[in-house]
Amino acid sequence: MPYFLTNLAAKLIGLYINILSYLAPTAANRIAYMYFSKPLRGRLKKDRLPIILREAQQETITYNNAVFEAYVWPGNETKVLLVHGWESNASRWKLLISYLKKSGCTIIALDAPAHGLSSGDEFTIPHYAEFVNVLVNKYQPQYLIGHSLGGATALYFQAHYPNPFIEKMVVLGAPSEFNSILQNYRKLLGLSNRVFNKLNAFCIECYGMDLKDFSGAAFAKKIDIPGLLVHDRADETVAFKEGKRIADAYPNATFLITNGMGHRLHDDGLYNRIYDYLFNEKQVVSNEEIA
Structure with a gap:
């Protein structure tokens, strides 16, 4: 996908999450974390493995x-x-x-x-x-x-x-x-402070430590x-x-x-x-x- 389309899609996802955070904050946080932690590429099929x-x-x-x-x-x-x-x-x-x-x-x-x-x-x-x-x-x-x-x-x-x-x-x-990775993600999607702060707190809970120490x-x-x-x-x-x-x-x-x-x-x-x-x-x- 060309970069500008990828960037546009990311911004639209971010806009959706920002709006959803006022209507269903738990769902918005879950979606924000899903996009952060779920890779979109890198999967393999067992019957189509690379030769190596x-x-x-x-x-x-x-x-x-x-x-x-x-x-x-x-x-x-x-x-x-x-x-x-x-x-x-x-x-x-x-x-x-x-x-x-x-x-x-x-x-x-x-x-x-x-x-x-x-x-x-x-x-x-x-x-x-x-x-x-x-x-x-x-x-x-x-x-x-x-x-x-x-x-x-x-x-x-x-x-x-x-x-x-x-x-x-x-x-x-x-x-x-880790904070740099999270901030880059925030910038890519254009997440609001409201969403980012909740995502940050959720990551701290998942990783079991302050992200400054990660x-x-x-x-x-x-x-x-x-x-x-x-x-x-x-x-x-x-x-x-x-x-x-x-x-x-x-x-x-x-x-x-x-x-x-x-x-x-x-x-x-x-x-x-x-x-x-x-x-x-x-x-x-x-x-x-x-x-």
């Missing part, structure tokens, strides 16, 4: 009344777990997987809640982190790689689920502040394993300052800055750097910039 996922060993895992899909490309005892972002699925790792395979490692990926073949209609970072925790305990990977909200989930996971398995993290294009930077402060953080200066989806906040807070992180790769961060040169960081133990200079 058909090449993997698939496992459907049931956990706390939820079902999620995991994919394993078998290799040696070194294991890497891949955590994708919003409105995506495990197939987003196709290019990186081709690099990781060169090491001979075992690669594990999963579909987030309400994405890919996993169940549900709602995505939250704490719920996603529960899925990650199941796989970390099952496969005991040494390396964890996350992109976008998958990167934020990786930070949340490592801060809230201490474990002896993860030795290094790679976090790509992750947002830091921060990638706050989570990063608690992590002591080495991490490689990557963010593009021209990222139009997650502002560069978000990645910088995480890097400044993470005590044992290297911050790699890219130019012109955008939010997706699909690049041969970058993937070579990630490969070297994980498997060749080559030093990456913090705040180094690559094109």
Whole structure:
């Protein structure tokens, strides 16, 4: 859908929610949260899986009344777990997987809640982190790689689920502040103060903490394993300052800055750097910039 139509549809939805908030405030709040937490893209059909996922060993895992899909490309005892972002699925790792395979490692990926073949209609970072925790305990990977909200989930996971398995993290294009995400959503739909304040209170109830504390930077402060953080200066989806906040807070992180790769961060040169960081133990200079 062209951007201007997408933007117009968002504004019309926001107008409807704003009006409904005076007539049926509970329903308005429920609809506002639904649009905030429900991905519109990223689903997969089992009979139409991308080739990269058909090449993997698939496992459907049931956990706390939820079902999620995991994919394993078998290799040696070194294991890497891949955590994708919003409105995506495990197939987003196709290019990186081709690099990781060169090491001979075992690669594990999963579909987030309400994405890919996993169940549900709602995505939250704490719920996603529960899925990650199941796989970390099952496969005991040494390396964890996350992109976008998958990167934020990786930070949340490592801060809230201490474990002896993860030795290094790679976090790509992750947002830091939950409040920033919420404010962007408010701006997109043009939500009134009345609706936004109720949505904010509802999110605090759902996440079980003040949203000011729900921060990638706050989570990063608690992590002591080495991490490689990557963010593009021209990222139009997650502002560069978000990645910088995480890097400044993470005590044992290297911050790699890219130019012109955008939010997706699909690049041969970058993937070579990630490969070297994980498997060749080559030093990456913090705040180094690559094109």
